[in-house]
Amino acid sequence: MRKAVSNWYNGQDAMTLATVVAKCKQQSGWSHKDLLKLSHTKPANDGVSLVCKYIMKGWKEIKTEYADKENPEEVLKVLSYLEVVDKIKHSSDETEVITMIEEHALEREHLLTSHLKSRNVWRALLKEMPLRLLMKRLGKMTAKKILDPGSTETQTVCDRIQNEVILKKARIHPFTILVALENYKKGQGYKGKTKWETEGNIIDAMDAAFYKSLTGGDSAEYLEPVDKNLVIAVDISTSLSSVVPGTSLSTAVAAAAITMSFSSTEANTQVLAYSSGALIPCSVAAGMTLEQVTAEMIKTPSDCTDCTLPMAWATENEKAVDVFIILTNNPIWPFSASPVEALKKHRQKMGIFSKFVMCGLTSTGHAIADTPDRGVLSICGFDLGAITLIQNMAHSMI
Template sequence: MEPPSCPRNHMSNAAGDNSHWEVSDKVRLRRFLCYGSEGDVYTATEEAHLGAARAEALLSMLQEGRGIEAVNEIKRFAQDGRAVRLDPSIFALALCSQHSGMATKRAAFQAVKEICRDPAHLFSFIQYKKELKEDMKCGIWGRALRKAVSDWYNGQDAMSLAAVVTTCKQRGGWSHRDVLRLSHTKPANEAIALISKYVAKGWKEVQVAYTDKENTEEVVKVLSYLEVVEKVKHSCDETEVINLIEEHKLEREQLLTDHLKSKLVWRVLLKEMPLQLVLQILGKMTAKKVLQPGASETQALCERIQTEAALKKAKLHPFSILLASEHYKRGQGYQGKTKWAADGSILKALDVAFYKSFLNVEPIGKSFLVAVDVSTSLSSVVPGTAISTAVAAAVITMVFARTEAHTRVLAYSEGALELCSISADMTLAQTTDELVKIPGGSTDCSLPIIWATENGKAVDVFIILTNNPLWTFTASPVEALKKHRQKSGCHSKLVMCGLTSTGHTMADTEDRGLLSICGFDLGAFTVIRNLAQDLI
């Protein structure tokens, strides 16, 4: 039974309604917000260079008086987790705040405190403002920006603000001291005033001002916290540092470099460190013997890694756990000379976590056909990772097969195509074996779409995975897709993914149902989700 998203009785609509496929300014804006480019190509692991020239759709919307609409889209993508990275949204917000229309400008500045959730985001917004103003030869610190920055600081919980000003002190050439001074922020309460004084004048000035003063309960709490932060900065006693970290939940950014030379300090930091960060430094911690085979700290970490509650809290995706696991198994960093012998218990915990984390993937509710190209060797490595293209194809397949009720999986090459049986209880190794069981040949990416059309299988989203450079194809999957739309009555979309590709893919098209992915990373799943939901 097909899901309701592929109505059989709407054949004429799919064949003749071209408006559904129009790449409008709003669609281009959404693409920019999602991955920093208005084009139909997402390049994995690539940081987009942001500038007004790359945001033509946004500029067009602003010129047409659609600024409020644009700001609402920016907020939507930034807050709903629809963006691969937040930088494009922050840049777009800065661009809207430069607009001459007062309503747009006001809406953009009001959105700063919603989108810029931490100091790094706020500093990025200010830096983008500066870069956009450089050609105009005028300052950025007008009344509106000063108010937006003041509102950001005054809108924070005092204890949370005390924590962030001592952990994220500066980014991209901006510091809290600079920003508070330039914004002329007037603290909304005594606790914020205390933190502002600490940032501007330092701890000694704060002590002089507040020691003999009758302080509120909140001010006393902030004073006590800042006293601990100062105390740990001047402590050479390992035991004292460890006790302060445990008692006050201090983070590594609040410690001295010398403190981080201690194995014991790292062990206590790992207990409270967000799981995403822990996975990034497993190799380093093993190399430094912070994590040792059989040690109680290692056992405790392994238990945490595979706990469903911890995985859910961290919102870890199976693909990110796989990347961490394969990198750890590799035993060597991508840069530098750091090497380690992977601990078996940690690898086992990561394996358990990988399968449990599929519960974190929210179903989209569409019908998918995932087709894996077996025409060439799948033993090459996905750029920027330690995983082979065969394993990458397998985990991509598993994500959709396990979370989407209407998913079919095909393995294909030239003239050969086989429907694969991928069940929810299959392991990664079993899935990989199932995908590569048919012999290879040349690549014909149109075969999976033709198969679906000829067999009456209406598909919302085709995901075609290949090892080949996508510009070398002779058979056009685009033409096959158009025929499938006409016959099925489904607004089918096509994602062409070159797992080892680094350049442009399919020919430029104004068909918004087509998207190319070069390489593969966690962000690619976000891009596919947005396409499936008609957002980009």
């Protein structure tokens, strides 16, 4: 672990590392200082050494230490950047703050809370704001009247959001766009303190971005294909009416979006809807809307589910499946047989090492027995990281 952390710091160029450190000094109770102390990192070059000293000592000591030295160009560049980062935290002049934002591409994390009370400061941030953060902050900027209906800022934002070139460069997953869209449509933050009137053009732009990220040009530009035979089986019980924690998405819509993201890149994908005793093939074709896919998957709801059905179906029909992806809200229903045993039967029948992912879209617990089988993965709760885990497992990276 120490080596991995050290390699991360030494693997960055000095300016990139300085930017990361200045934007986020600590997260979840851990600081860069904690990591450097525990990893015993030895800087690989002068630039990384400067940033590490900045982490441990702060700007004042670094400024004094490097003042009389003949520093290489890389070090001078980092010193200049860190000086601006320190200066903006001591400035109360709106014009000066805006100038520093525009000249040095500073972001919201570099600023004080008092700076963010200014609309003009937000407008300056908006010009170079990364697309992922822009989507996340649409509600707050609408609440602060930065994105008023018909304003130049709103039109610029809408153009950026649905620009295919910008979308491809940002490599934002469709699920991330959908979560941001649904959160914006809700009209208020999670704790209800920040509220806003939604703007129709922004909603339309986000909706267009979602479909472009699935099908715009070459979808592989947005999504990394795993090139495997997949079965995506969706629980169609009434439990899918609940909401994915941390989002405004129902589990049914989330399941549809996940299915669409895999179907758009994987040519060999079979989508199934399953319940207590039935298995229904679903038609998920290019050009279908999210609403159409959701309706297709939940047209025959049931009270309980059995996640062994997709594997039994593939075994009986002699369909070679590399990865079974089970999407459900309630994976604790009693099964007619062990999911692990059903998976083993399919492996034996088809002669391949099939894998099984049980993805609970909410944190309700799991009934899958603990198993050392490296081809079985249980995911409790859902976010974009879950999709990465599934892709890695399909690639045999975990």
